[in-house]
């Protein structure tokens with residue numbers, strides 16, 4: 196075990212490595228936008244996307260052809276060195292820890308662009324031991340390269356063992372920034388009988404009870420409402436609890452049906468309501484969906500501000516529009532208000548929308 200006692204937890208894992216952070220900053224990351232740095236057409240668009248998305252992620256793992264792994268790594272170095280990312284975070288997804296590419300990914304990226312890389316996403320994490328390995332190696336590489344602040348780690352939850360070990364993964368290192376659901380690999384690893392990348396499934400449903408005829412017999416052949424259920428509810432909820440417990444951030448992952456912007460929005464919103472702070476975007480058109488869904492609505496902020504104003508010192512109970520509000524609902528409202536304030540700092544359109552909420556709606 197790398198971290199055997201509480202006092203050692205925040206110690207740098209290599210002499211000369213930057214001190215670990217005590218708290219993971221809550222930086223806006225509504226969309227983590229994936230691009231393949233070996234795809235010249237896609238790569239050429241990246242500098243122009245700075246400022247339009249919270250996170251740009253140079254993907255080196257799945258979806259990059261084996262023959263292009265080196266080109267992707269080198270392409271990412273080139274883009275990172277030649278681009279001013281301003282307020283936009285730069286992340287990468289390295290290859291799996293058992294792959295032939297990952298060691299070169301890390302030993303190339305940290306010295307070349309370590310100062311610009313905010314977060315390294317590690318796929319197919321199985322347990323704390325995977326995080327400990329990357330943690331120590333990053334500390335050594337940071338020390339050698341003289342990197343000034345620690346590069347954070349984000350793990351993808353996409354194996355059955357990873358899900359079983361989710362709490363120890365979140366708490367494995369002070370570098371842990373967050374987790375994403377990886378529904379495609381997770382489905383395969385669990386042997387789920389699906390063929391999709393995220394989203395619902397028409398076969399996973401609950402059906403309304405059958406009506407009865409005049410004799411009291413059930414009519415199973417009658418038309419009955421069916422409600423499609425969410426295949427990912429359990430895993431997302433488990434991930435959110437583990438992340439919240441460790442002060443790190445949960446994210447939805449890929450939604451592969453790029454054309455179905457409606458179901459994509461639904462799936463993202465389920466994750467937002469359950470506590471996720473963002474999601475992946477695989478195609479430019481998913482960025483706007485993510486930004487919309489993971490920003491609290493003007494209506495929610497108007498209501499939240501009313502509750503905050505009405506609750507005064509935060510104790511007791513009040514009635515607003517026929518509903519009881521108290522300390523617990525106030526705390527939920529404060530989560531939304533804090534998120535709105537954070538997003539308003541980087542998103543002028545949102546700021547204008549939140550600023551336009553009339554005081555009368557707040558004080559009413």
Ligand SMILES: CCC(=O)SCCNC(=O)CCNC(=O)[C@H](O)C(C)(C)COP(=O)(O)OP(=O)(O)OC[C@H]1O[C@@H](n2cnc3c(N)ncnc32)[C@H](O)[C@@H]1OP(=O)(O)O
Pocket residue numbers: 228229230231236237240254257258379380392449451453476477478479
């Ligand atoms: C399943 C588990 C996982 O691991 S998911 C994460 C791994 N997968 C990925 O990273 C996929 C990233 N996305 C892509 O590769 C492409 O978007 C895919 C899905 C192949 C679709 O590409 P394509 O057929 O070119 O789409 P399109 O014709 O609608 O593109 C329109 C213009 O947009 C561009 N584009 C496309 N995707 C991106 C992107 N991710 N980032 C930046 N630009 C992108 C295209 O190049 C195209 O440009 P233009 O209009 O021709 O100039």
Ligand SMILES: O=CC(=O)O
Pocket residue numbers: 257318351353376377378379380381448449
């Ligand atoms: O990497 C993501 C996944 O769904 O698999």
Ligand SMILES: [Mg+2]
Pocket residue numbers: 257318351353377379380
């Ligand atoms: Mg995967």
